[in-house]
Amino acid sequence: DGGITQSPKYLFRKEGQNVTLSCEQNLNHDAMYWYRQDPGQGLRLIYYSQIVNDFQKGDIAEGYSVSREKKESFPLTVTSAQKNPTAFYLCASSITAGVGQPQHFGDGTRLSIL
Amino acid sequence: GESVGLHLPTLSVQEGDNSIINCAYSNSASDYFIWYKQESGKGPQFIIDIRSNMDKRQGQRVTVLLNKTVKHLSLQIAATQPGDSAVYFCAENIGGGYQKVTFGIGTKLQVIP
Numbered sequence: 001d002g003g004i005t006q007s008p009k010y011l012f013r014k015e016g017q018n019v020t021l022s023c024e025q026n027l028n029h030d031a032m033y034w035y036r037q038d039p040g041q042g043l044r045l046i047y048y049s050q051i052v053n054d055f056q057k058g059d060i061a062e063g064y065s066v067s068r069e070k071k072e073s074f075p076l077t078v079t080s081a082q083k084n085p086t087a088f089y090l091c092a093s094s095i096t097a098g099v100g101q102p103q104h105f106g107d108g109t110r111l112s113i114l
Numbered sequence: 115g116e117s118v119g120l121h122l123p124t125l126s127v128q129e130g131d132n133s134i135i136n137c138a139y140s141n142s143a144s145d146y147f148i149w150y151k152q153e154s155g156k157g158p159q160f161i162i163d164i165r166s167n168m169d170k171r172q173g174q175r176v177t178v179l180l181n182k183t184v185k186h187l188s189l190q191i192a193a194t195q196p197g198d199s200a201v202y203f204c205a206e207n208i209g210g211g212y213q214k215v216t217f218g219i220g221t222k223l224q225v226i227p
Contacts, residue, residue, distance in 0.1 A: 006157075035217075042203065042217035043158075090157050099146050099207050100165065103215065105157035 003027065006091050006106035012114045013078065013085060021076045021109045023091035029104075031097040032074035036060060037088040037108075046089075049074055050097040078111060086112050126224045133191040135221045137204035140185060146207035149178060149189045152220070153200045161189070161202075191223075199225045 004025045013019045025032065031050050035043040045058030049068040063082025068074055074093075078085045088110050092103040127133045139147075145166040150158035164171045164178045164187075171178050177190040187204050203220035 004157075040219065042219050045215075092157075100163075102148050102160045102163050104160060105150075107155075107157045 004091060004093055004104060004106035006089075006109050008109060009107070011109055011111045013111060014114050016080045018077055018079050019111070021078070021089055021091075021111070023074045023076065023106060025072055025074075025091075025093045025106075027093055027095075027104065028071070029093035029095050030071070031094045031101070032068065033092040033094075033103060034058070034064070034066065034074070034076045035090045035092065037090055043090065046076065048097070123219070124222045124224065126226060127194045128226050129194060129196060131194055133189075133194045133198065133223055135189045135191075135202050135223065137187040137189075137218055138185060139187060139204075139206045141206060141208060141216075142182075142185065144206040144208050147178070147180060147187050148205045148207070148215075149176075149187075149202060150205065150217075151198075151200045151202055158203070194223075194225050196225045196227060199223055 007022045033048045034046040037043050044060050046064050047055055047058050047066040049055040052068050052071045055066050055068050063079055065077045088108050090105050090108045092105045094101040094103045148163045149161040151161050152158045162173045162176050162178050164180050169180050175192045179188045201220040201222050203218045205215050205217045208214045
């Protein structure tokens with residue numbers, strides 16, 4: 001059964017701590033994305049990767065980092081530099097990053113501050 | 115900047131009736147549009163998409179209409195069911211090498227049994 005798996009479902013961060021959110025896909029998609037969802041706002045792009053070993057900053061990349069060492073994996077690290085990390089984080093993938101390819105989403109990770 | 119928006123934040127519909135969810139977009143360069151459904155605590159689920167060279171596309175119980183003249187997009191759900199209760203949002207895709215997608219805020223659809 002193909003899809004996108006995000007883990008953990010819930011995550012708590014202490015002050016000054018970095019945390020890493022996992023995103024794995026078995027859809028053989030080239031492109032992967034990370035979004036942040038806050039109440040009353042549309043999804044905002046954090047980082048995206050068009051192909052393995054390449055990634056680009058999105059609209060709100062400050063305080064976040066990513067890697068794309070494998071096609072199926074695109075982990076997101078929320079660093080201590082991100083002062084307002086509480087949000088619902090969504091990972092998505094698409095066949096390619098070109099127009100006309102819908103993005104498919106995982107079920108998210110909810111990050112909260114302890 | 116240009117963005118995607120929705121006319122109604124909450125829509126209540128009687129079970130069995132048709133639902134219409136609207137979306138206004140401002141970027142005339144957008145050439146691909148997607149509707150997503152998001153249930154509480156889950157990720158968005160792709161419903162249907164449409165290219166700018168079309169004005170209507172139908173799926174199973176859903177129809178998307180695109181009016182480029184007034185930059186308006188709508189999602190019609192036929193015979194709305196309780197399982198349709200969710201937040202629906204549209205997204206626009208501006209053409210180019212990278213798929214820059216802008217997402218709307220969403221409309222909450224409540225189905226009354």
